[in-house]
Amino acid sequence: MTSAEAKNNIKELTDQINHHNTLYYQKSKPEISDYEFDQLLEKLIKLENEFPELRLPDSPTQRVGGTITKEFATVTHQYPMLSLGNTYSPEELTDFDGRVARGLDGDPYEYFCELKFDGVSISLTYEEGLLTRAVTRGDGVRGDDVTNNIKTIRSLPLRIRSKKIPHRFEVRGEVFLPKDVFKQINKEREDIGEETYANARNTASGTVKMQDSAEVARRKLDCYLYYLLGEDNQVETHSEAMNKLEAWGFKVSPTYRQCKNITEVLAYIQEWEKKRLDLPLDTDGVVIKVNSLEQQERLGFTAKSPRWAISYKYKAESISTRLNGITYQVGRTGAVTPVAELEPVFLAGTTVKRASLHNANEIARLDLRIGDFVFVEKGGEIIPKVTAVDLDKRDSKNKTVKYITHCPECNTALIRKEGEANHYCPNEKGCPPQIKGKIEHFIQRKAMDIDSLGEQTIRQLFELGLVKSPADLYDLKKDDLLKLEKVKEKSAQNMLAGIEQSKIQPFENVLFGIGIRYVGKTVAEKLARYFKTMTALSQASYEQLLEAPEVGEKIAQSVVEFFKDKENLREIARLETSGLQFESIQKEKEKISNHLNDQSFVISGVFQNYERDQLKDTIIANGGKVLSSISGKLNYLLAGDNMGPAKREKAEKLGVKIISEQEFELMLKK
Numbered sequence: 001m002t003s004a005e006a007k008n009n010i011k012e013l014t015d016q017i018n019h020h021n022t023l024y025y026q027k028s029k030p031e032i033s034d035y036e037f038d039q040l041l042e043k044l045i046k047l048e049n050e051f052p053e054l055r056l057p058d059s060p061t062q063r064v065g066g067t068i069t070k071e072f073a074t075v076t077h078q079y080p081m082l083s084l085g086n087t088y089s090p091e092e093l094t095d096f097d098g099r100v101a102r103g104l105d106g107d108p109y110e111y112f113c114e115l116k117f118d119g120v121s122i123s124l125t126y127e128e129g130l131l132t133r134a135v136t137r138g139d140g141v142r143g144d145d146v147t148n149n150i151k152t153i154r155s156l157p158l159r160i161r162s163k164k165i166p167h168r169f170e171v172r173g174e175v176f177l178p179k180d181v182f183k184q185i186n187k188e189r190e191d192i193g194e195e196t197y198a199n200a201r202n203t204a205s206g207t208v209k210m211q212d213s214a215e216v217a218r219r220k221l222d223c224y225l226y227y228l229l230g231e232d233n234q235v236e237t238h239s240e241a242m243n244k245l246e247a248w249g250f251k252v253s254p255t256y257r258q259c260k261n262i263t264e265v266l267a268y269i270q271e272w273e274k275k276r277l278d279l280p281l282d283t284d285g286v287v288i289k290v291n292s293l294e295q296q297e298r299l300g301f302t303a304k305s306p307r308w309a310i311s312y313k314y315k316a317e318s319i320s321t322r323l324n325g326i327t328y329q330v331g332r333t334g335a336v337t338p339v340a341e342l343e344p345v346f347l348a349g350t351t352v353k354r355a356s357l358h359n360a361n362e363i364a365r366l367d368l369r370i371g372d373f374v375f376v377e378k379g380g381e382i383i384p385k386v387t388a389v390d391l392d393k394r395d396s397k398n399k400t401v402k403y404i405t406h407c408p409e410c411n412t413a414l415i416r417k418e419g420e421a422n423h424y425c426p427n428e429k430g431c432p433p434q435i436k437g438k439i440e441h442f443i444q445r446k447a448m449d450i451d452s453l454g455e456q457t458i459r460q461l462f463e464l465g466l467v468k469s470p471a472d473l474y475d476l477k478k479d480d481l482l483k484l485e486k487v488k489e490k491s492a493q494n495m496l497a498g499i500e501q502s503k504i505q506p507f508e509n510v511l512f513g514i515g516i517r518y519v520g521k522t523v524a525e526k527l528a529r530y531f532k533t534m535t536a537l538s539q540a541s542y543e544q545l546l547e548a549p550e551v552g553e554k555i556a557q558s559v560v561e562f563f564k565d566k567e568n569l570r571e572i573a574r575l576e577t578s579g580l581q582f583e584s585i586q587k588e589k590e591k592i593s594n595h596l597n598d599q600s601f602v603i604s605g606v607f608q609n610y611e612r613d614q615l616k617d618t619i620i621a622n623g624g625k626v627l628s629s630i631s632g633k634l635n636y637l638l639a640g641d642n643m644g645p646a647k648r649e650k651a652e653k654l655g656v657k658i659i660s661e662q663e664f665e666l667m668l669k670k
């Protein structure tokens with residue numbers, strides 16, 4: 001392909017992808033499947049790797065991340081990012097209204113109401129229509145430059161495609177993790193034995209500051225915009241500014257309303273108190289802004305906040321009820337979760353009977369005693385939580401909680417690892433919920449995808465003693481399945497077909513499915529790609545594992561321990577005999593060019609534009625070879641940031657040429 005052809009193709013693909021992005025993220029009306037979308041993106045990534053000089057500044061490939069940032073640069077905000085004054089009652093709000101009226105000398109004015117989104121505030125700068133910088137609030141004066149991470153947010157335009165836009169403007173908004181995404185992340189973490197996150201806001205904040213933007217992309221952040229700043233915006237009111245933002249393709253929450261007076265504001269507040277709980281993100285109040293920008297300017301700012309805006313905070317709905325007892329749940333990884341058994345009580349639309357207590361520390365922190373009256377709250381989290389004990393109602397006879405010492409399911413003594421909040425049941429192979437949980441994990445969609453079996457079937461198969469581990473599934477006969485409740489010939493056949501069909505699932509799915517602690521789907525993919533076979537992985541040393549992408553000490557240790565266990569090895573051998581995929585069938589990568597002409601490379605350090613395995617693929621696709629150690633025969637040491645000094649020394653001693661990422665990109669172009 002010539003450079004001119006490539007340029008055309010890149011442009012065409014970019015337009016197509018941007019079009020489908022808008023349909024999906026702004027209009028919620030997709031016209032192609034996710035798979036087709038990913039195919040387009042893949043094609044573009046490939047072309048850009050081949051012709052890096054043709055990569056457009058607003059390329060949609062930036063949304064998949066890949067850039068590693070060691071430390072974020074500190075940036076001074078052009079306009080400081082102030083906070084808002086808070087009010088908690090209609091009276092306080094009426095006082096605010098009085099101050100506004102006096103400040104405007106009796107001139108008429110209007111308000112603009114929005115919900116207060118509970119996320120992380122962000123400032124975005126656009127120059128000549130291009131998103132050039134995204135900065136966190138920081139201390140209000142200076143924040144962190146997190147542009148590469150923010151570019152992964154699909155609903156955010158990387159370029160504004162309107163003719164009449166200011167040369168430069170700033171827009172502010174709130175980055176958040178949608179509730180369902182947060183729930184999914186926690187479910188996945190629980191599944192692989194990681195501690196779950198406390199709430200969506202903190203998780204969003206942690207995600208914005210992650211070093212690896214590819215990981216940020218996987219987290220699926222979203223962003224609502226609510227403030228336009230700049231010298232040349234040609235708007236007179238905040239509502240016009242919001243219309244402009246929408247027209248330029250920014251995502252604006254449809255929940256705003258223009259209000260003529262404080263009475264209408266109070267009605268808005270009341271209306272959204274309950275309705276907001278059904279929104280896809282957490283909100284904790286309402287922001288009330290004077291609509292006219294000229295009037296905003298007249299009212300001005302105090303040292304900390306604008307005089308033209310204020311927030312009204314909703315009280316989290318809370319109710320007191322009796323703690324009848326504490327029960328304990330054991331998960332797939334053996335983690336024990338205490339659950340408060342409550343006297344049923346009606347709260348924010350549903351009857352609450354139980355609340356999670358997280359772990360023993362939480363019980364101690366609350367100083368819970370059985371029989372206490374406790375305050376229960378439904379905050380952003382879907383599961384209600386116990387926030388405090390109503391000490392006025394405490395009966396001195398109430399007994400303190402003694403945390404269990406043995407597993408409620410199998411009576412094994414519990415353990416608590418240093419630095420971990422949870423207690424664990426170590427009886428991995430004999431504790432019923434752990435066994436059932438492992439099988440459920442194994443059959444899930446992202447693993448072996450056996451959807452003809454479900455939780456209830458697994459439970460029965462286990463209780464009848466027919467299945468005690470995933471490998472047993474492959475020995476099941478039709479007669480076994482006919483022993484299950486309500487299972488007839490047809491559904492038994494279906495189940496067997498589903499089990500048989502699962503044998504074609506790729507190696508990475510098998511690897512995820514066998515349930516090595518801390519090995520989630522992404523890590524399983526990386527391991528499969530890096531080690532290629534189950535045998536190679538099972539024989540890898542701790543040090544070799546650390547060399548693989550995304551593998552840290554915790555994961556390396558867990559993998560080594562898994563493959564040391566004799567019973568695990570027997571299980572793995574049985575799965576292999578059953579015919580599961582134990583090797584990754586890497587599609588032969590399409591050859592892009594022969595520019596690297598059989599030259600050999602060792603890759604070391606971290607890179608600006610590539611992940612390690614992307615680099616590896618690029619080298620091979622352009623006719624080069626990737627070696628793992630430096631020798632006299634090696635042609636190039638491709639050095640990223642943070643490469644160890646020993647490697648450099650060795651290369652210098654052996655006369656191996658050391659090249660940077662930029663020099664490497666030049667080699668691709670020649």
Ligand code: IVH
Nearest residue numbers: 082083084114115116117121174226287306
């Ligand atoms: S306007 C000058 N609108 O609340 C203040 N802020 O306490 C301009 N927030 O840091 C902010 N939802 O992160 C505004 N609809 C909304 C908001 C909102 C949430 C956050 C924002 C800000 C904080 C102020």
